[in-house]
Amino acid sequence: MIRVGLSLLALAWGGAAAAAGPASVPFVGCPSDGQQGPQPAPRRGAVPAVPAAAAAQLAYYASGDLGVLAPRGWNCFGLYGSNGSILIVTPEPHGARDLLASPSSPLRGPAVQMSSSVGGTSGRFEVANVIARAFPAQMAFARRVAAEGIGDPLPRGPYPTDHMVRLRPNAVGYTTPAGREGLGTDSRLVPSDRPIDGVAVLDTSGDWNLLKLDVRLPAAQAGLATPILNAELPRRGVRR
Numbered sequence: 001m002i003r004v005g006l007s008l009l010a011l012a013w014g015g016a017a018a019a020a021g022p023a024s025v026p027f028v029g030c031p032s033d034g035q036q037g038p039q040p041a042p043r044r045g046a047v048p049a050v051p052a053a054a055a056a057q058l059a060y061y062a063s064g065d066l067g068v069l070a071p072r073g074w075n076c077f078g079l080y081g082s083n084g085s086i087l088i089v090t091p092e093p094h095g096a097r098d099l100l101a102s103p104s105s106p107l108r109g110p111a112v113q114m115s116s117s118v119g120g121t122s123g124r125f126e127v128a129n130v131i132a133r134a135f136p137a138q139m140a141f142a143r144r145v146a147a148e149g150i151g152d153p154l155p156r157g158p159y160p161t162d163h164m165v166r167l168r169p170n171a172v173g174y175t176t177p178a179g180r181e182g183l184g185t186d187s188r189l190v191p192s193d194r195p196i197d198g199v200a201v202l203d204t205s206g207d208w209n210l211l212k213l214d215v216r217l218p219a220a221q222a223g224l225a226t227p228i229l230n231a232e233l234p235r236r237g238v239r240r
Helices: 006-013 124-134 136-146 219-230
Strands: 027-029 032-034 058-062 067-071 075-081 084-090 111-117 163-168 171-176 196-203 209-216
Touching: 032 084, 058 084, 058 219, 067 084, 067 111, 067 219, 111 124, 124 136, 124 196, 124 209, 196 219, 209 219
Parallel strands: 027 058, 032 075
Antiparallel strands: 058 067, 075 084, 084 111, 111 209, 163 171, 171 196, 196 209
């Protein structure tokens, strides 16, 4: 039996908050660093509509590659390369010094991480790993990647303690429980005393790209996970 958290139920069936009228949120530009060096924060950009009940607590954070909703007043930084891009939003500031260090600083507290992995480049290893965890119907791609003999062996099925719901053939929602490893910790986030809610969307139309969003919020803001996650689904070809 699949156990589903409140955020995932809202993702799958549409929560009461989604019925509220949409409202605008502030745009926050995020600097980034990576293969071509530091990139400035964008000054403006489009923002998604969010339920009015949550709008006062959210902002839209965007680098040159990615954008995501997160609690207002947080800090953001992006990473990019040929394998894909990552946007990290946290209460405390982070930058290239700690995020690009070896080893990089893990995120132990509240965080929102959006990542995009490009299946036509070295990002295919991350795509194959998530397929093996969450998209059994697409295992042919993962096996082709594994047959190259370069990356780690493919995992065998879902994490045992993850709570997962299939939103569409190409999209899953999940919760990684507090203190456990799972899809939520296949990111910069490491296990802590709070669960991680997330969504993974697989695009099989071209290079087999993967978009993954992981959300760990303080208990007092846990209800914001649903509008944060729901904002991504219509933009990625997923309809409830």
